[in-house]
Amino acid sequence: MKKSRLLTTCLLAFLIFATTLKAQTIVQLQTGKPTSIRGLSVVDDNVAWISGSRGYIAITRDGGKNWDWTQVKGFEKADFRDIEAFSDKTAVIMSSGTPALVLKTTDGGATWQEKYRNTDTTYFLDAMDFDTPKHGLILGDPIRNKFLLLETNDGGETWNPFKNMPDALTGEAAFAASGTCLRVSNGNILIASGGSNSRLISYSQKKEIWDYSNFPIAHGKASQGAFSVAVGKNNGIMIGGNYEKDKITDSVSVGYIPHPFKLLTETVRQPAGFQSCVEFLNADTFLATGTPGSNITIDGGKTWKQIDSTSYNVCRKAKHGKLVLLAGNGGKIGILKM
Known part of the structure; x- marks a missing residue:
C-alpha cells in the first residue's frame, strides 16, 4: 500500500514537472537587422531596450510587439555590448573595444551624451549592472592581474x-556575451x-573583501x-561552456548556495550545450540561452530541459513585471511564453 502511494506521488510529480516545462515556449518577434544584439534591459511589461553592434539600439513600448530602431549618430561602428534602462526615456549603453565608451540618453534615444571614453587598448568592457538608479558598475577584462571595475x-x-579591484589569475577573463557575467x-x-x-x-559590501570560489x-x-x-530566491546558477564547440553538454551549468559559496548538488541533466546567459524568473525557475538554443x-x-533550438545571446526578465525577452544575432528578438 505504501509503495503504491509512493509510486503514485512520484508519477504525479513527474507529470506536473513535464507539464510545466511543456508550457514554456519561445516566440520569435522579429529578425533581419544587421546587428548582433547582446545588450538587453527589460524595464517592465511594456518597456524594453536592446543594444548591439554597428551602433544599433532599439526600444519597445508595447511589450515587444513593435520596436523603434536607430543607429546612434557618430557611433555607427561601436559595439554596444550592454545596456541598462530605467524608463522609456532614460538608458545607459556601454561599448566594448577601443575606445571604451559609455553613453546616456534622457530623451528616449533621440540624443546620446558621452559620459566616459578611454582610448587605452588594454581597456575592454564586458558588462554593466545597476542595483539602484544611481549606483552601478562596469566590469572590464583584467589589467595587470586585476579585473577592471568602474563605478557610478x-x-x-x-x-x-x-x-x-578583484584579483585575476593568469589567463582569466570575463565574457562580453550577454552583460550578465556581472551582477x-x-x-x-x-x-x-x-x-x-x-x-x-x-x-561583500559589509566586509569590503573579495572571495574567490572555483566551480x-x-x-x-580562451573559449x-x-x-x-x-x-x-533559494540559490544561484552559474552557466557557460565552450562557445567554439557549443553542442558539448558537459560541465555547462552549476547551482550554488551563497555564504559561503558551495555547490548545491550535482546537475542531473545539463542544458543542451553552451549557454551565454542565465536569468532568474521566479521560485526555482531559471531560463538560459545560447547558440544551440534555450533551456529552462x-x-x-x-534538471534542465531544452525548450527551443533557436540561437540567442541574451535573455532578461522585467525588473518590474513578468515580461521575458531574448535577443541575438541578425537583430533577432524573441519572447518567452509561460
Whole structure:
C-alpha cells in the first residue's frame, strides 16, 4: 500500500514537472537587422531596450510587439555590448573595444551624451549592472592581474575606478556575451569568470573583501568558462561552456548556495550545450540561452530541459513585471511564453 502511494506521488510529480516545462515556449518577434544584439534591459511589461553592434539600439513600448530602431549618430561602428534602462526615456549603453565608451540618453534615444571614453587598448568592457538608479558598475577584462571595475553613483553621469579591484589569475577573463557575467545587488558584487579558470568572484559590501570560489564549469581555453551568473530566491546558477564547440553538454551549468559559496548538488541533466546567459524568473525557475538554443529549469538547476533550438545571446526578465525577452544575432528578438 505504501509503495503504491509512493509510486503514485512520484508519477504525479513527474507529470506536473513535464507539464510545466511543456508550457514554456519561445516566440520569435522579429529578425533581419544587421546587428548582433547582446545588450538587453527589460524595464517592465511594456518597456524594453536592446543594444548591439554597428551602433544599433532599439526600444519597445508595447511589450515587444513593435520596436523603434536607430543607429546612434557618430557611433555607427561601436559595439554596444550592454545596456541598462530605467524608463522609456532614460538608458545607459556601454561599448566594448577601443575606445571604451559609455553613453546616456534622457530623451528616449533621440540624443546620446558621452559620459566616459578611454582610448587605452588594454581597456575592454564586458558588462554593466545597476542595483539602484544611481549606483552601478562596469566590469572590464583584467589589467595587470586585476579585473577592471568602474563605478557610478550618479546614474551613469560620471564613472570612476572602483576602490578595491578583484584579483585575476593568469589567463582569466570575463565574457562580453550577454552583460550578465556581472551582477550587483545591494552593493554586493558577483563576477563569473572564464578562460584559464571558472570562478565565482564575490564582494561583500559589509566586509569590503573579495572571495574567490572555483566551480566545475568547463575551462582551460580562451573559449571556455563561466559566461553568466544569476541569483535566485533559494540559490544561484552559474552557466557557460565552450562557445567554439557549443553542442558539448558537459560541465555547462552549476547551482550554488551563497555564504559561503558551495555547490548545491550535482546537475542531473545539463542544458543542451553552451549557454551565454542565465536569468532568474521566479521560485526555482531559471531560463538560459545560447547558440544551440534555450533551456529552462524549475528545480533550481538540478534538471534542465531544452525548450527551443533557436540561437540567442541574451535573455532578461522585467525588473518590474513578468515580461521575458531574448535577443541575438541578425537583430533577432524573441519572447518567452509561460
